[in-house]
Amino acid sequence: MTETIQKILEEIDRHNRFFITTHVRPDGDAIGSMLAMGEVLEQKGKSVEMYCQDELLPWQKTLPGAERIKNSFPSEVDSFEVGIVLDCGELSRTGRNEDEIRRIPVLINIDHHLTNKPFTELRMADTKASSTSELLFDLFNSLTIDWSVSICTNLYVGIFTDTGSFRFSNTNERCLEIASFLVKNGASPSQIAEKIYNTCKVNRLRLLHEVLGTLELTPAGDIAYVTATREMFQKTGTTSRDTEDFINFPRAIKDIKIAIFFREEENNFINVSYRSVGNSNVAELAGYFGGGGHYNAAACRFRGLTMSEVMEKVIRAANDFLHGK
Incomplete structure (x- = not known):
């Protein structure tokens, strides 16, 4: 995993135009990891575009930076140097624009699904991770970043939702340690839970x-x-x-x-x-x-x-x- 992280860091350092996407019908981990990844890249001075085929749920739209995610596929896809595909076990899960995404010169896949089907050589995949957000936490720790409240909030959302509010069997000491760090740096468990569970129409x-x-x-x-x-x-x-x-x-x-x-x-x-x-x-x-x-x-x-x-x-x-x- 350390070697893979190093290769991803090299691609981040080498390029400037990044495209980030995730799977259709995005869940909290998909959106949270996208938003966190986008902010970290922008901290590094990169140009970032985030895309998801399907509209976000009402509570997802309240996450910091969610307004940046577009539902229409960018026409300038050939201008992107790196595509980062998050929380997807296979490229087809991104939706109808799979072929266009495949044209991006460098593709990076970061995912934790058991049935991950490789579609690029550069992939950070760990089925034992609670979430893709947990994997991003490890990646970000290899960078010098500002652990902003928004990054911590979005990563916490990813871990919180993919563990079923820390109820599912993928809840373990590691993800709880990460959640603790994120809370110490600004994520608010009560506010996040309120947005997810108490805003039903x-x-x-x-x-x-x-x-x-x-x-x-x-x-x-x-x-x-x-x-x-x-x-x-x-x-x-x-x-x-x-x-x-x-x-x-x-x-x-x-x-x-x-x-x-x-x-x-x-x-x-x-x-x-x-x-x-x-x-x-x-x-x-x-x-x-x-x-x-x-x-x-x-x-x-x-x-x-x-x-x-x-x-x-x-x-x-x-x-x-x-x-x-």
């Missing part, structure tokens, strides 16, 4: 009511699943982005080993999210259908099948996965 709660009404368990009682349809979004005046963290409700049921969230998307796609408790590797399970992710959190998607067809395939595979059939 009424229509999002109405959508949650609709989704929880679909809750079902398999006969064995160890798999729980819920569904969100386009009809629900229309009825409640919401979008699929408003379902962030909904899967954690079925995951919280006693004795559940795997929680599954089926969500209808545009263009005839159906997204399937998995969460697990304990030693159920849902990244492997999602991999059966071309997806991936982390040991306890993963996803895949289907196109051209009905919701019932997708549910039948996915639930059968999950049952077989748990019960060894």
Whole structure:
């Protein structure tokens, strides 16, 4: 890892025009790591452009520097010298502009997903890290930077959200030590938690009511699943982005080993999210259908099948996965 960090530092020192991006439907780690990376590069006198295909969630827009992230792909992509792809296990996760990003002369991938598929030689990947923000903390410690309140806040957000508010199994001594440092240097745990959890709009709660009404368990009682349809979004005046963290409700049921969230998307796609408790590797399970992710959190998607067809395939595979059939 030290050698990789040194190579990344050399590229940062050598170049001036940087493009930073992350995955579609960005979570707190994706946005927090982007914003922190962008600020550090600007401290070094670099020109930085940050891009994410999808619009940020309302609470993400309150993070320091979030207004700098663009949702329209830059027309001057050929002018960038270095592209930094954060929190992405594969380049296709950046969205529709994968081919344009691939043209950037130097690509750097910093990621912690279990199913990371290399798309560039220069990659800082550690599946044991709690988050991409944790990896950036290590990278920044190899630079001389001003640990500003905004950098500390954004990195804390990444670690806090990817560990499920320090509840998930990826919470460990290392990430808590980093969180402590970030708090000592200005990150406010109470203010961050308030922004993330206590700024919900009424229509999002109405959508949650609709989704929880679909809750079902398999006969064995160890798999729980819920569904969100386009009809629900229309009825409640919401979008699929408003379902962030909904899967954690079925995951919280006693004795559940795997929680599954089926969500209808545009263009005839159906997204399937998995969460697990304990030693159920849902990244492997999602991999059966071309997806991936982390040991306890993963996803895949289907196109051209009905919701019932997708549910039948996915639930059968999950049952077989748990019960060894």
